[in-house]
Each structure stands twice: as structure tokens, then as C-alpha cells.
Amino acid sequence: MDATDRVSPAGAGTAGTAGAAGTAGAQPVDADPAGAVPAEAVPAEAVPAEAVPAEAVPAEAVPAEAGRWGRVMGLALACHPGPALAVTALGSALALGSGLGGPRSALVTAAVLTGQLSVGWCNDAYDARRDADAGRRGKPAADGTVEARAVWAAAAIALALCVPLSLACGTLAGAVHLAAVAAAWLYNLRLKATALSWLPYVAGFGALPAAVALSLPGGPWPRWWTVTAGALLGFAAHLADTLPDIAADRAAGIRGLPHRLGATGTRLLLPAPLLGATAVLAFGPPGPPDAGGAAALVLAGTVALAGPALGRRWRKAALAGAVAVAAVDLALLLARGVAGA
Incomplete structure (x- = not known):
């Protein structure tokens, strides 16, 4: 074994390295006691780059671009x-x-x-x-x-x-x-940690x-059913977004409305505001509801119930269902307009 092998990590030296040293006429040092060759006597270039432990590379050597990125x-x-x-x-x-x-x-x-x-x-x-x-x-x-x-x-x-x-x-x-x-x-x-945790979602x-x-x-006033539907969707969004993390939030001391209801109570309540938002958009505008509103209500009801039911298999199922219902409601809202008398 040559001097390069002795200062490398275990397994870094190979038979090929030793053979090359012998061919070049290097004197063997195997007879020397361990540590007889000081580390500073070994040229830095003689140590392969891959032989240096990762933790031996100073932090400054890491490209600044990588840290910024x-x-x-x-x-x-x-x-x-x-x-x-x-x-x-x-x-x-x-x-x-x-x-x-x-x-x-x-x-x-x-x-x-x-x-x-x-x-x-x-x-x-x-x-x-x-x-x-x-x-x-x-x-x-x-x-x-x-x-x-x-x-x-x-x-x-x-x-x-x-x-x-x-x-x-x-x-x-x-x-x-x-x-x-x-x-x-x-x-x-x-x-967030109070019983009024739902209020900012409803307002927003x-x-x-x-x-x-x-x-x-001209700044026309919004139609009442658009604001009401948005508020109900906000309430549903709060329930659906919080549902997967109720246990972890409770452990952290958060006691919002969903945490007080518990996972089961939140799961049972969630379809109500989702269906309510669609019903408001379907029946709120003047005149009898059209076929599109009825179809949207059936579709929203199916998705609203399926999301929480699948929550035990997929933790984000309830939120995905809420997003799907929101998409249906958005189509209804755009069909009826957001402003007017």
C-alpha cells in the first residue's frame, strides 16, 4: 500500500492506483509504521477528489447560486x-x-x-x-x-x-x-385558533x-346571491382545508371551529355549505330555475357527498370535492352575472 492509500478513506484506494504507483517507480512504504508518513508530506493533488468526505468541504465551497436558488x-x-x-x-x-x-x-x-x-x-x-x-x-x-x-x-x-x-x-x-x-x-x-376561525373565509x-x-x-352593486354563494363556499373551504390536519392542529393548541367539531363533525357538516352555495345560485335569480341549475345542483350534491366520504382513503379528497363544486358554482355564477339590480 502506498502513502496515498493510507490517508484516503477506507476503500478509496484501488489495486489500479497501487499498480500505477509501482510502474512509475515509487518506493513502497508498507514497512513504515502507521502514521510514519505525515499527512502534510502527501501532495494535495495526490488525493482523488472523491476520496474527500463530503463534510470536509467547507460551506463556502458550495456555489452561492445553489443557496440563492x-x-x-x-x-x-x-x-x-x-x-x-x-x-x-x-x-x-x-x-x-x-x-x-x-x-x-x-x-x-x-x-x-x-x-x-x-x-x-x-x-x-x-x-x-x-x-x-x-x-x-x-x-x-x-x-x-x-x-x-x-x-x-x-x-x-x-x-x-x-x-x-x-x-x-x-x-x-x-x-x-x-x-x-x-x-x-x-x-x-x-x-385561526378560535371559534370564529370561519369568519375570515366567509368574509373573503x-x-x-x-x-x-x-x-x-359605474360600480353597480353585486347581486345578493353571488355574495351569499361566495360566503358559503368560503365556509366550506375552511372546513375542507382544515379537515386533514385537525389532529395535528389540536396537538399544537389550535382550537378553531373544525377542531371543536372534530373530524367526524366537520366531515358531516361540509356538504351543507357546498350544496347551499349551489342552491343559492340555482334558485336565487328571479324566475324559475332552468335545467342547467338543476343539473348543477345534482352534480354538486354528488361531489359534495363523495369528497368527505373518500377522505379516509385520500386525505385531500374533501378539499378536491370542494374545489370541484366551486368550479360548478363559478359556471353558474358567470352564466347569471355578478352584478345588477
Whole structure:
């Protein structure tokens, strides 16, 4: 065995390495006692790169780009991208379907998106310590992927952008939307662990069609059934979103309405607001309900009942069912309009 083999990790030296040394005329050192050849006597280039333990590489040697990219990805995941994009898509569809036009619809979409980003980042930053204690996965602010203060900064920037974007849609429309965003922040900071945990969801989802209607030229009032249906969908969204995490949230000391009802009670209650939202949109407008409304009610009822029933097999089944019902309701809402007398 040559000197290179002795300072390498176990198994790093190979017969091929020893043979090459012998061919080059190197003197064997096997007769020397262990440690007779000082480590500094071995040229650094003589040690293969793969022979150096990973932990021996200083942190500074890791490319800065890799660290920055990880933080960017962590920040993107910390905003709760699924719900944020879903609510933004709902607002955009309402804006386009109401006849706002491209530029105005883009403005509404930007306002909703910045509001949702601020809420998502606020949620992850505020819950970072609790999520870390509970060992929850997929929480960048809790697992150290991104610092909580960076997430707080992102939430503040998004909120600062949301204010002028919302007010640009109209003073009253902007005020309604900002009130909904404020309610969502209040949920994160206080109401999430109380019996009023449902209230910000009801306010936020009910305010969305109202804000879109008020953004139209002349600022017409939203129709009552659109606001009522949105509020009911918000209540259902809260139940469905919380259902898979009731046990873990309880262990963390959270006592919102779904946690007080328990998993069984929440599962039994969930179909009611989902069916209620569809019924309001089917029967709320003047005149007899049409075939489309009746078909939507049957479809929504089937999905609303199937989601919670499948929850024991797929933890997100209830939420998926709620999203499907929301899609049906959105089609009904767009068919009937969001504003008018």
C-alpha cells in the first residue's frame, strides 16, 4: 500500500492506483509504521477528489447560486401557491366573465394575487415555530429553507403592492377587497385558533364577487346571491382545508371551529355549505330555475357527498370535492352575472 492509500478513506484506494504507483517507480512504504508518513508530506493533488468526505468541504465551497436558488424556491413554496393561485384564478374568471375587459381584468387579477401572496407568506412566517415543533413537512420557513424574517418581508411587500392595485380598481371595490385581505391576516394572527376561525373565509370569499362587481363601470352593486354563494363556499373551504390536519392542529393548541367539531363533525357538516352555495345560485335569480341549475345542483350534491366520504382513503379528497363544486358554482355564477339590480 502506498502513502496515498493510507490517508484516503477506507476503500478509496484501488489495486489500479497501487499498480500505477509501482510502474512509475515509487518506493513502497508498507514497512513504515502507521502514521510514519505525515499527512502534510502527501501532495494535495495526490488525493482523488472523491476520496474527500463530503463534510470536509467547507460551506463556502458550495456555489452561492445553489443557496440563492433554494431560498427562492422556499419563498415560492411558503406563499401557499395552490390556494393562492386558485383564488386568483377565481377572481380573474369573475372579472373576465363580468365583462371588465382585458386591462381592467388584469388589474383585478394583480390585486387579488398580491393579496393572496401576502396572506400565504404571513401564515407561514407566523406559524414557523409551531410548524417546526410539530415536524411538519413542506414548510420552508419552519425547516430552515428560508428565514422567517425573509418571509415576513415578502408578505409586507406583497401587502404594500396590494393596496394601490386594489384602490386602482375603484375606491369602493378596493376597500372591499382590502377588508377581505385584512380579515385573512386577522385569521392568521388571531382567529385561526378560535371559534370564529370561519369568519375570515366567509368574509373573503363573499367579498370577491362584490369587489369584482364594484370594479365595473359605474360600480353597480353585486347581486345578493353571488355574495351569499361566495360566503358559503368560503365556509366550506375552511372546513375542507382544515379537515386533514385537525389532529395535528389540536396537538399544537389550535382550537378553531373544525377542531371543536372534530373530524367526524366537520366531515358531516361540509356538504351543507357546498350544496347551499349551489342552491343559492340555482334558485336565487328571479324566475324559475332552468335545467342547467338543476343539473348543477345534482352534480354538486354528488361531489359534495363523495369528497368527505373518500377522505379516509385520500386525505385531500374533501378539499378536491370542494374545489370541484366551486368550479360548478363559478359556471353558474358567470352564466347569471355578478352584478345588477
